[in-house]
Amino acid sequence: xxxxxxxxxxxxxKLAVCVGTGGVGKxxxxxxxxxxxxxxxxxxxxxxxxxxxxxxxxLNISMDRSEPARVADPELAGALFGVTVxxxxxxxxxxxxxxxxAEKIERLKKNRLYNQLKTRLSGSQEFTSLExxxxxxxxxxxxxxxxxxxxxxxxxxxxxxxxRLHRLFDSSVTKWFLQTPGDAGFLxxxxxxxxxxxxxxxxxxxxxxxxxxxxxxxxxxxxWQQELSERMKSVHRLLTGTETLFIMVTAFDEAKLDxxxxxESELKRQGYPFDxxxxxxxxxxxxxxxxxxxxxxxxxxxxHARMRLFYGERLRRLRRFHAAHGGKPTFYLPEFKEAxxxxxxxxxxxxxxxxxxxxTPA
Amino acid sequence: MAGPLAKxxxxxxxxxGGVGKSLISFGIALAEAKKGRRVLLVExxxxxxxxxxxxxxxxxxxxxxxxxxxxxxxxxxxxxxCLKDYVEHMLKVRSLVTAFFAHPVMQAFIAAAPALSDVSxxxxxxxxxxxxxxxxxxxxxxxxxxxxxxxxxxxxAPLGLAEAIQMGPMGKQSRQIHDVLTDxxxxxxxxxxxxxxxxxxxxxxxLARLRGEWGIEPFVVCNALLPETPLSEAxxxxxxxxxxxxxxxxxxxxxxxxxxxxxxxxxxxxxxxxDRSLLVEEAAARLERAWS
Numbered sequence: 001x002x003x004x005x006x007x008x009x010x011x012x013x014k015l016a017v018c019v020g021t022g023g024v025g026k027x028x029x030x031x032x033x034x035x036x037x038x039x040x041x042x043x044x045x046x047x048x049x050x051x052x053x054x055x056x057x058x059l060n061i062s063m064d065r066s067e068p069a070r071v072a073d074p075e076l077a078g079a080l081f082g083v084t085v086x087x088x089x090x091x092x093x094x095x096x097x098x099x100x101x102a103e104k105i106e107r108l109k110k111n112r113l114y115n116q117l118k119t120r121l122s123g124s125q126e127f128t129s130l131e132x133x134x135x136x137x138x139x140x141x142x143x144x145x146x147x148x149x150x151x152x153x154x155x156x157x158x159x160x161x162x163x164r165l166h167r168l169f170d171s172s173v174t175k176w177f178l179q180t181p182g183d184a185g186f187l188x189x190x191x192x193x194x195x196x197x198x199x200x201x202x203x204x205x206x207x208x209x210x211x212x213x214x215x216x217x218x219x220x221x222x223x224w225q226q227e228l229s230e231r232m233k234s235v236h237r238l239l240t241g242t243e244t245l246f247i248m249v250t251a252f253d254e255a256k257l258d259x260x261x262x263x264e265s266e267l268k269r270q271g272y273p274f275d276x277x278x279x280x281x282x283x284x285x286x287x288x289x290x291x292x293x294x295x296x297x298x299x300x301x302x303x304h305a306r307m308r309l310f311y312g313e314r315l316r317r318l319r320r321f322h323a324a325h326g327g328k329p330t331f332y333l334p335e336f337k338e339a340x341x342x343x344x345x346x347x348x349x350x351x352x353x354x355x356x357x358x359x360t361p362a
Numbered sequence: 363m364a365g366p367l368a369k370x371x372x373x374x375x376x377x378x379g380g381v382g383k384s385l386i387s388f389g390i391a392l393a394e395a396k397k398g399r400r401v402l403l404v405e406x407x408x409x410x411x412x413x414x415x416x417x418x419x420x421x422x423x424x425x426x427x428x429x430x431x432x433x434x435x436x437x438x439x440x441x442x443x444c445l446k447d448y449v450e451h452m453l454k455v456r457s458l459v460t461a462f463f464a465h466p467v468m469q470a471f472i473a474a475a476p477a478l479s480d481v482s483x484x485x486x487x488x489x490x491x492x493x494x495x496x497x498x499x500x501x502x503x504x505x506x507x508x509x510x511x512x513x514x515x516x517x518x519a520p521l522g523l524a525e526a527i528q529m530g531p532m533g534k535q536s537r538q539i540h541d542v543l544t545d546x547x548x549x550x551x552x553x554x555x556x557x558x559x560x561x562x563x564x565x566x567x568x569l570a571r572l573r574g575e576w577g578i579e580p581f582v583v584c585n586a587l588l589p590e591t592p593l594s595e596a597x598x599x600x601x602x603x604x605x606x607x608x609x610x611x612x613x614x615x616x617x618x619x620x621x622x623x624x625x626x627x628x629x630x631x632x633x634x635x636x637d638r639s640l641l642v643e644e645a646a647a648r649l650e651r652a653w654s
Contacts, residue, residue, distance in 0.1 A: 021379070021409075022379025022380065022509050023378060023379025023380020023381065023509065024379075024380060025380075050511075052560060151379055151509075251380060254414075254638065255411055255414035255415040255638070256411075256414070258414035258417075259409070259410075259411065259414050262414075284605055285601070285605070286600075286601040286602045286604075286605045289600075289601040289602070291600050291602055295596070295597075295600055296596075296597055296600065296602070296603070297593075297594045297596070297597055299591040299592070300591050300593060300594075300597050300602075300606070303589070303591055303606075304602050306634050307634060309634070310635070310636065313636045314636060317636065337604075337605060337608045337609075338608070338612075339558065339559060339560060
């Protein structure tokens with residue numbers, strides 16, 4: 001039995017979002033799921049973030065261009081496409097769509113703050129992933145999109161990045177940068193203190209030149225505010241819709257599981273449908289073989305015993321944890337002998353995905 | 363005998379995601395604390411792994427990690443908290459600071475100014491050595507840094523910020539932060555890796571960057587090694603035997619590769635212990651043995 005239940009969970013879904021911290025195997029797992037669904041006849045797009053060179057090559061992903069390309073595999077009943085997020089390209093694309101004025105676009109591209117911002121503004125890598133997601137889902141081309149997310153420390157931040165970006169350029173903020181001396185509003189502000197005092201405190205800390213650049217940036221940025229607002233609503237609708245499935249990928253580590261729990265309640269609170277957990281690298285494959293200690297020579301036998309005890313305890317702890325916390329659909333994957341990056345390996349990953357059976361009562 | 367941390371005041375630990383950075387950071391901190399040094403273990407950012415690890419709240423103010431480990435303290439430094447700390451210190455009018463921070467202009471500035479959050483955290487980390495801000499009364503700070511990519515971005519942030527904000531105290535202090543971080547008489551850098559292809563590759567690239575950009579020579583901890591046990595022919599026929607064989611092969615190859623990249627490589631065997639407390643105690647003991 002392979003990922004039967006997860007397969008059923010994916011029926012009728014247009015989007016599967018894989019969240020989780022870094023180093024848990026999220027990208028590989030997302031790719032494996034995408035491949036599996038493509039094998040079942042669907043036209044699937046895997047949106048990856050920072051794939052390894054080998055995986056990128058397997059999925060026919062170009063690191064320089066954010067254009068989906070088809071993965072050649074004659075065995076597939078459906079079709080698999082791969083793409084990665086090239087933040088700069090996507091941000092530029094977004095810019096030219098929303099700011100039609102060529103002169104303003106030029107000014108913006110020369111702005112030092114914008115250049116720093118493009119790749120490092122908290123939210124810009126996340127924003128561009130969601131922007132790419134929006135483009136791909138909007139096209140209506142795919143039966144299913146599997147979204148691999150940036151390994152955010154806190155995946156909630158990822159989901160709220162368009163919101164944060166939007167709030168940044170909200171009129172309540174930009175107005176402070178748009179007022180010019182002599183304006184009645186400006187004088188009123190000066191009398192009431194507040195924004196102007198803050199700006200002048202900032203000038204003390206940063207120097208005059210920076211504030212001028214900041215002002216210029218905000219003046220230009222207001223042009224994308226409307227478009228950003230529309231995007232935000234659209235993406236939020238998509239992420240919280242019934243055609244979306246959220247999957248959390250995690251490693252076995254009790255602290256990480258606790259973290260996952262906290263994350264889950266936060267997601268629920270924000271209205272995101274959190275549906276399944278995949279615990280990766282739970283134990284090595286040989287554990288499933290049930291080989292007896294008697295088969296091994298001296299030291300090998302004791303190593304085997306020690307490791308079996310360790311991994312067996314892990315599985316027990318996972319079951320206990322799962323039972324204690326409402327039993328969300330949980331699946332697990334074993335640890336494979338070698339890192340997975342080829343198509344065959346990805347197929348094996350999908351085939352080895354198991355649902356966590358409930359703990360048998362004593 | 364002195365390990366890589368002798369006389370250092372700050373050690374930053376990084377590596378590829380999932381290699382065991384947090385465990386090793388904890389082990390390092392505990393090993394030093396057991397020697398009688400007053401140690402602070404810090405994690406940056408908003409997400410608190412150590413809270414879950416210790417099953418107790420860990421926030422901005424340092425707290426004792428556990429009563430059985432005197433001298434070991436732990437904290438989580440979020441970017442916003444560190445910036446507030448800094449602003450309070452710089453503007454000196456405490457009562458205004460909260461309102462100042464809540465103001466949309468300030469929020470916009472925080473979001474817009476490049477890597478401000480990261481620089482604030484590094485500012486806090488180096489504040490003791492720079493004599494800026496509230497006192498940091500510790501003999502050693504172990505900084506469980508972000509994984510490689512974000513870590514590098516963080517290291518570049520002070521000069522990046524200084525470039526954007528050339529005049530004014532913020533620019534000057536950013537440069538000072540950079541100077542302390544690149545002062546190897548007080549700062550040590552540790553890279554954690556696994557004896558596997560991708561982690562070792564990433565570590566090699568990281569070493570090249572640290573050396574090339576800042577002249578930093580880190581020590582490496584190669585984690586999760588298996589003790590080599592001779593396999594009989596019958597053993598090799600089993601699934602477990604095949605697994606061991608493959609693992610030993612990889613281990614030998616990639617350990618050699620990382621040792622070629624730097625002689626400052628310490629080896630740590632995989633610890634088959636599920637209990638968290640016992641796990642870190644064992645990690646601390648083994649690290650101490652590794653560099654004695």
